[in-house]
Amino acid sequence: MANGSTSIVDFESSRENELQIICFDSSKKQFKFDHVFRPGSDQEAVFAQTSPIVTSVLDGYNVCIFAYGQTGTGKTFTMEGTPENRGVNYRTLEELFRISRERSNIINYELFVSMLEVYNKKIRDLLVEKSNQPPKK
Numbered sequence: 001m002a003n004g005s006t007s008i009v010d011f012e013s014s015r016e017n018e019l020q021i022i023c024f025d026s027s028k029k030q031f032k033f034d035h036v037f038r039p040g041s042d043q044e045a046v047f048a049q050t051s052p053i054v055t056s057v058l059d060g061y062n063v064c065i066f067a068y069g070q071t072g073t074g075k076t077f078t079m080e081g082t083p084e085n086r087g088v089n090y091r092t093l094e095e096l097f098r099i100s101r102e103r104s105n106i107i108n109y110e111l112f113v114s115m116l117e118v119y120n121k122k123i124r125d126l127l128v129e130k131s132n133q134p135p136k137k
């Protein structure tokens with residue numbers, strides 16, 4: 001790591017759903033999740049995990065991908081990405097359009113997109129001009 005700093009998060013290579021936090025006394029606290037991405041996980045690896053979940057909307061399931069974390073931790077990078085290195089949102093849309101084209105002879109899908117920001121308990125529609133925002137609920 002840069003500047004002589006050390007990571008306080010450790011991973012066991014064989015356990016894809018666990019991480020350990022190294023405490024000040026060098027003891028370790030273990031946390032389990034459905035899946036843990038490592039520092040080297042790229043956009044492709046993240047989408048490989050999320051893709052089966054998000055595309056299940058086309059089979060009638062409700063899905064929510066929720067990016068949560070303190071400022072600067074990579075939520076926007078993970079969900080939106082950059083034009084050269086797209087994140088979950090763009091990859092999902094691409095995949096949804098691909099599958100709906102593939103199934104076009106058996107079913108017609110209509111896709112609608114809304115983008116909402118929840119910040120300090122306030123909801124903002126990101127696709128509506130600021131002056132046209134309805135009262136917040």
Ligand SMILES: Nc1ncnc2c1ncn2[C@@H]1O[C@H](COP(=O)(O)OP(=O)(O)OP(=O)(O)O)[C@@H](O)[C@H]1O
Pocket residue numbers: 069070071072073074075076077078
């Ligand atoms: N996995 C990553 N690889 C490379 N750069 C990253 C990665 N994650 C985040 N970054 C970079 O770190 C910076 C902060 O990330 P980002 O803006 O995604 O954080 P955020 O959680 O959305 O922050 P905020 O809550 O303030 O909006 C950005 O410059 C982003 O490009």
